[in-house]
Amino acid sequence: MSWVMLSLRKMALRQRISDIEMKSVQISQRIMDLQSYANNIADGVVTYSELANCPSSLFGTQMNFMADSSQVAYQSAQIKTDAALQQMQMLQDGTGGQYNYTSTSINPAYANPEQAYLLFNEIYKEELKEYSNQISAQLNEEEKALQTEKDRIETQLKAAEAELETLSQTIDSNIKNDAIKLA
Numbered sequence: 001m002s003w004v005m006l007s008l009r010k011m012a013l014r015q016r017i018s019d020i021e022m023k024s025v026q027i028s029q030r031i032m033d034l035q036s037y038a039n040n041i042a043d044g045v046v047t048y049s050e051l052a053n054c055p056s057s058l059f060g061t062q063m064n065f066m067a068d069s070s071q072v073a074y075q076s077a078q079i080k081t082d083a084a085l086q087q088m089q090m091l092q093d094g095t096g097g098q099y100n101y102t103s104t105s106i107n108p109a110y111a112n113p114e115q116a117y118l119l120f121n122e123i124y125k126e127e128l129k130e131y132s133n134q135i136s137a138q139l140n141e142e143e144k145a146l147q148t149e150k151d152r153i154e155t156q157l158k159a160a161e162a163e164l165e166t167l168s169q170t171i172d173s174n175i176k177n178d179a180i181k182l183a
Contacts, residue, residue: 044128
């Protein structure tokens with residue numbers, strides 16, 4: 001009769017194994033989604049193609065990245081551009097105008113809007129890349145934590161499968177021992 005109790009345990013183990021496998025699949029999917037998202041934002045710019053191929057679980061996150069990265073990069077680029085132009089003006093003033101003759105870069109005293117725009121644009125691109133690197137570092141940490149969790153779950157799965165195998169053998173043995181024997 002002990003095989004009946006063991007059979008109930010076997011059912012519970014099968015359910016546990018199923019739950020563990022499902023959790024492992026969910027974690028694997030999350031890792032793949034994070035990797036896809038990280039690839040999409042790697043250069044700091046999200047194209048329409050990358051947006052269309054974004055995993056649905058991170059679509060909103062990617063849209064937020066687009067809005068946030070542009071805003072952060074714009075503000076930072078504006079501040080850095082103004083600082084660079086001021087520094088160049090101070091250099092121009094400090095050298096008595098000689099900087100103008102030796103410099104092939106933007107001269108703030110005579111800078112035209114195109115030159116200031118080019119400087120701003122280069123800084124903006126750098127800031128987008130920097131913001132992307134920061135987000136990628138966070139994604140990498142999350143991916144490492146998920147991988148650790150997945151490894152732990154796989155260990156639990158192996159232990160549960162081993163217990164199920166042992167339990168199945170024990171049930172078979174108990175059924176044979178409890179069988180009515182006719183002489």
